[in-house]
Amino acid sequence: MEKFETHEYDVIIIGAGGAGLRAAIEASNKGCSTAIVCKSLLGKAHTVMAEGGVAAAMGNMEGEDNWKTHFCDTIRGGKFMNNWRMAELHAKEAPDRIRELEQWGAVFDRTPEGKINQRPFGGHTHKRLCHVGDRTGLELIRTLQDKGVHSGIDVYMECTVSQLLKDGEKVSGALAYWRETGRFVVFKAKAIIICTGGLGRAYKITSNSWECTGDGIGLAYEAGAELLDAEFVQFHPTGMVWPPGVQGILVTEAVRGEGGILRNSEGFRIMEKYDPERMELSTRDVVAKAIYHEVKGGRGSEHGGMYLDISHRPAEYIKKKLPSMYMQFMELADVDITKGPMEVGPTTHYTMGGIRVEPETAATRVPGLYAGGEAAAGMHGANRLGGNSLSDLLVFGRRAGLSAAEHAQGLSAAPTVDAGQIEDAANSALEPFNSKEGDDPYAIHRDLQDNMQDYVGIMRSEDDLKKGIDGLEQIKQRLKTVRTDGSRPFNPGWHLALELRAMVVISEAIARGALQRKESRGAHTRLDYPETDAETYGKINSIAAKSGKDMDVSTAPLPQMPDELKKLLEDK
């Protein structure tokens, strides 16, 4: 057996997107030895693709905006399924997190008065999204990255964690492998924060990058953490639909924020029918379903989407406010968006569900294990508002870093890592090399994506979900003998074989959570239960946890907000 390279830290953060970087900065700032372990190069995480903006009630545009309105918008957008305390903390703390970014060097677009400019977005009462054209995520990640590298954080790039290690109940470290060499590395840690983002790659049509395979959610589940509300998967209404190779790539909501209009093949402005009050700035669940119904009704665009038109705005304005959309359509689809409409349709975008955490501390039920950002659940309820993800990363990334640091500093001795556990984890990771007869990981992945897209997609029913669950059972069996060819250095087939483990866990949690929730709410739509059921399902969260070798799916009561917050929602 090879001798393992070993490193020891107070706090390890898995994932280097916005949440991971923000958590690391905080933990390091508190005096903890801190490392980030991330499977891509630094600065390439999926946060870089966030386009439209980051939501914070700064009130720079209209003075009356405040945290209370942001809180109410978030809860209403989440169809009352949000963890109220997270929504409250988020609304209160987001403006400070933005100011802090500016002080670290971020350069947001400005108002004529020299303040941070804010744009309107779906579901937000006021102009609330601080932005940099349509590349806000890049600005955010670059700012945090540059702050991070000068904060004494060690970064292990292209290093993938394959299993968490435990000392009794407590988390004690992680086994990872270097992508470059395929060799293992052991991290000992007093606290671990999971900031690995979402799981869009479990679906065929997705806006997510290759990394979004739910790794951290799978790691936490295997280590004993609970998953919350996995059935709430956001299908962003506007992904590209043509040509085939770009299907699913995001078309920012900022197009609608800047005045874009959605029309069907008959030229009818569809949102007049589905949400005449908010029109194109309705919430994503409503707009996605509107497009779905129009296409289903035979009024789709040439390639089965809707037409999204911004060309009534001046060409120079479009190029300035939506530069990467202009470039994306020009270069990938031969469409000049300053002259004509784009074709768009729903694409798997974001998971509202994920690891269950304490609202204030981001702690999971596993001592020493924390989660932040998209991998954690609760903040967004049944539907996330655009712009609330980047602010979530900052608010709860910071909180996770803070609590992990406190936990690490409160331990009298570092947890021990067990040599046998490490050996087992390494052997498990190498299994695909020993398989001779099994399926290729790419073939299994394609079948998983088809299964999720066809049976656990935007519109669900008991029959379909049961088919989806049966399909997942078969995929699980095939995954047991998945085969990897070639050798360990930089072998994408091997990497995918390991990523499939997490994708299958999260897929099962989505499908079984969706089967359990017999109502339609936010992003979760049941054709056989089209109504929202406030009495029963409005009061429960879905929980998935490992029990023996199997997944146990149950419910837990939704935490009820205090009267003063309830009153805010009644007042409006």
Add this chain to the structure above:
Amino acid sequence: MAEATFRVFRGDKNGGEEVEYTVPVTEGMVVLDVIHHIQGYTDPDLACRWNCKAAKCGSCSAEVNGKPSLMCKTRLDHLPLDRPVTVHPLKAFPVIKDLATDVSWNFEVNKKIKPFTPKPDTDWVMYQPDVERAQEFRKCIECFLCQNVCHVLREHDKHDNFIGPRFLVRVASLEMHPLDNGNRLEYLKDEAGIALCNITKCCTEACPEEIHITDNSIIPLKERVVDEYYDPLMRLLRKFFGKK
């Protein structure tokens, strides 16, 4: 269905060779789709980096028919498909495996650049026309294509003496931030080796974000360094009137 032939470099730091693949061509297909098709159906261990597939992350840089490009943006219908298309890793960095190169040097360079240093007691008021210069440079997606085509790095291998266009752009984004108070001129002159750039503009041509690297970042920085260290008139003025 139409087909195309690709010759993709397979190998590692010890060498390698082009391997030929034939792939089906669909409308709007890009080179990265070809690489994915090869991984998915022929060679699952073909190494390449990619993340977003939407030209926003700068991971999938390679040399397609000799031209440094983002594979996710290089469309097959813009390439001559009557002969094989070659795909090679970036030349200015050591090969790890196949199309993946060791770009870690870039991350080391970045650590040495003095970070954003705000003016004391600033009120954080900035106006759009004043932030636009810095914003242009902050569009950089770190694809390192500019580093790859820069002959100081590519031909002369001066990685120890020159930080390359990407990081001159990074310095420019800080120097031209309206509220930055840091001084990076000595760094630019000495460690960064800005004098080694002789303005051939290869970097500007290679930039997928269309940043005017040479005109808007390198030349103004060079001017600042010259004013500070080499301009006799400025020296004299400074002598009489003190530092600006």
